[in-house]
Amino acid sequence: MKACGLVVEYNPFHNGHVLHARKSREKTGADIVVAVMSGPFLQRGEPAIVSKWTRAAMALQGGVDLVIELPYAFATQKAEIFARGSISLLEYLGCDSFCFGSEDGRIEPFITAHTVISDQSAPFDAAVKLAMDAGNSYPASAAKAYQAIIKNDGALDLTKPNNILGKEYVSAALTSGFSIRPYTIQRVAAGYHDTNLSDDSIASATGIRKAIQEQGESLDSVSSYVPKPTSSGLEQYVSNFRSLHDWEMYWPLLKYRILSSSLSELTAIYEIEEGIEHRIKQMAKATATFSQFMTALKTKRYTWTRLQRMCIHILTNTSKEQMTNTNLPSYIRLLGMNGRGREYLHTVKKDLPLPLISKLSSYQKQDIEMDIRAAQVYALGLSEPYQASLMKREYAAPIIIK
């Protein structure tokens, strides 16, 4: 059986994701599609609007055969580490290929970008440093540096968010000498960051979340952009847990954590560097909502995303020390599968280089503690008894769909 891997967040799973899964299957000739999906907290430094279980179930009803979790140590990270964790897991699971959506749509410019940047790493790094010293964020600086070096009109545009991620996926595979082969398809219609819903059936997850938030959790306006299982999954979630998740829900906890921590405790948190702990304390004291806090905190030096990731690490109390042993994933956590996914897993099971965790309680090693803590903190955003029922789900068996 040939498997194609997808790197996803599904926040929530929408029509664009259905297309991505179907086209990836076609393009790579795969028998099954495996998704490695972020857990409770996402790459942009945000809580997912619904739990990973609900998002996995949506995906399994929309063309994905097997869903595994990208551990917290890789999910809430800059593109390079996020990609390294994701692509490694797909390789370890025996996938022949992975396929990502990009603004570019051709795989060659990604391979070129990887090759050029690795071959000319000294001038590239120097150019990045120059741009950062001028006050640019890392992603903006990397894009400028690449343009300066490649001087080619058809080159990969590294200002585009999916191109950036794609380049890191390709680099992760090529740098490690993995046998998994990269593919890309062009993203349809909606841009990654588009916040408005248009009149066709594809919208970005950002736009869909915004529409949900603006309507106070009424899901009518998004139903034409998501498959039926997503609409009903979201509705079911609100009915089960009384709320979708967003950053404001965690603001009282984040503010409490910031104001009750010493500066040295804040500095021990992953990604807290360069004295930003002072600014974080000062702004948390002075603001009343997460949105006010972020607006007050933002400077040109840091992207919004990077600041939000710092906040997630503070919220989950993730230290620099805990993050030192996370070069590569050390387990594969199964979130859900359908019949084909199960069959595939059966064929690769004996050759897996990492332990496969299908039930949390059967795996007690220390390296999964960060995921359990993240799940626990994510659940604390809900009121009782919904916290408890979400945590119960965490210890139950994976989702099986016929």
Place this chain on the structure above:
Amino acid sequence: MKACGLVVEYNPFHNGHVLHARKSREKTGADIVVAVMSGPFLQRGEPAIVSKWTRAAMALQGGVDLVIELPYAFATQKAEIFARGSISLLEYLGCDSFCFGSEDGRIEPFITAHTVISDQSAPFDAAVKLAMDAGNSYPASAAKAYQAIIKNDGALDLTKPNNILGKEYVSAALTSGFSIRPYTIQRVAAGYHDTNLSDDSIASATGIRKAIQEQGESLDSVSSYVPKPTSSGLEQYVSNFRSLHDWEMYWPLLKYRILSSSLSELTAIYEIEEGIEHRIKQMAKATATFSQFMTALKTKRYTWTRLQRMCIHILTNTSKEQMTNTNLPSYIRLLGMNGRGREYLHTVKKDLPLPLISKLSSYQKQDIEMDIRAAQVYALGLSEPYQASLMKREYAAPIIIK
């Protein structure tokens, strides 16, 4: 001017406290009455129902001339340390005497208890250890040990809560060779722990708080047990901040702190010892309210009060390390005064052995950080914008009453 000191919590200030202040003044022949009052968190390990500012204002309208704050490092502590901090501050402020309410009512048995226990500390400690090894709490063990040693029918009954505290006040003064003289008056009517309101005008603070809680913050039933300024102070507080404070208000923060901390982080917290961090984590995971949590946590080994104090230290993130430098107070923080109090302060000001803090912003030393953090965490129990307005009060000038 002769000053008499009182050690108080005023949670809230009631008719019994008016009597205490008046009788203390009479008995000691003092010109002014000084109260050293716990701040946001109390000796029993509970948040005060209203802020220290509101409680100080109530006291200044009920017979007290000057109110200073007992720092967090002494307020949320077992009787011995609580007493050492309080009596030291009264001595440093130049008080000639202090006067406490007790079940006993005579000062001699307190002095005898202090003398006997210091003189026979080896057999006393051995008897305490024996009783603790049999599974008793420290206070119960100390009472048993004293009875075993003194063998005297008229001896101080150390099973009574105010006698226990009183014994520690007296010991604090005598051990340090302070010039401040101890007095006691018998407590009238209500026992310290009584939870029911009786039909005369004296009720315990515990009973008054219970009546307030049971009526959902309606204050009608308590008005005959408290002076007018207390009723109106409580009403004003609810109107200003939308809520009185109780432990349940802090439960989401406490639960979050416990579940997002590692076992070693919990062990670093003051008073967390003997492996109780495991039990704390386990019970926090399994319970949905503070009351459920405490009931699940309670064992014969620990008093309810001691467990609650542990919870306060977890909530305020107070470490063993921070508590090492708290042998004696290092500042005197002024909460409020009337004209007489001001006059007294004027006469003693030049001889004070410690800095007098009347405005927080003018004193930036590290040793007051614990108090600021406690005030901040206390404020976080409120919703916004009330958090901010309570913290604004923290940085404002002391209360002045004509």
